Amino acid sequence: MQAACEAQRCAAPRQGYDEPGGRGAQKVYCVHSPKRSSRAARASGRLAILTAQEIEELYGLPRFTEEERQLYFDLSPGERAAVEAVQTAVAAVHLTLQLGYFKASHHFVVYTREAVLPDLEHIRRRYFPQLDLDTIAVLSKPTRLAQQQVILNLFDYRLCDAAAKAALEQKAQRTAMLSTQPIFLLREALQYLTNERLVAPGYTYLQEMVGRVVTGERRRITQLLAGALTPAIVARLDALLQVEEGMYAISALKHEPKDF
16 A cells, blocks of 8 residues: 655644744654655655655754744743743753744754844844844854753653654554565654654664664565465466566556546
8 A cells, every 4th residue: 555645845834833822833753755766865765755855854053934933932931931941041042942843843953143133133023133143153062952842841742752752663564564665664754753753763763763674564564475476376466477479477467547
């Protein structure tokens, strides 16, 4: 059973799901890629499931319009309390920034100051007008990670640790009984992570997990067939693969799917 939704990645905002206090927008991903030829994936032996652009859209730094800044950097009462509890104004700016990015993408990004200057300026002008933009430096790693934990707690999300990854792979193994199409398995895995309020692991991990699941399911089916096929059935199947008058015998059995 193939996912009809090999079609575009769509992000459908749903109000009242993400933000504490009932505001915010949830991204529901439907991933599609008509052609997936990744030189790096081939070299590594991993499946090429997404294009480079799709990977960037899924894991990259959110790029906001001014209207989106108004939405994603808006603070609920719970978020405002968390920001006001921060010791320094610069750290409070970055917590507001990370909150907005998390609401938009449900993952954390490492960013340079230059890459986020328009967003920093929006937050400074909106919430911290007394600050000089030039004084807003990038956070240290310990502070950044501590802020991410605050955000996880606010949104009742979890990082995808070893136990969560094991549960994710078990879910993917069950899904593979319906289809071993890599894009279908990836889409279902992303939806599962959203439903379980888990931050998605890196794309390389998902690639490797889908590869293991596809290989395992094909091996399982092969073993089932090997135990179920009698020599007579094997002979009949082999006959269908014989070339007669320039075409395989099995070609005569092919039909267009019926309309429903």
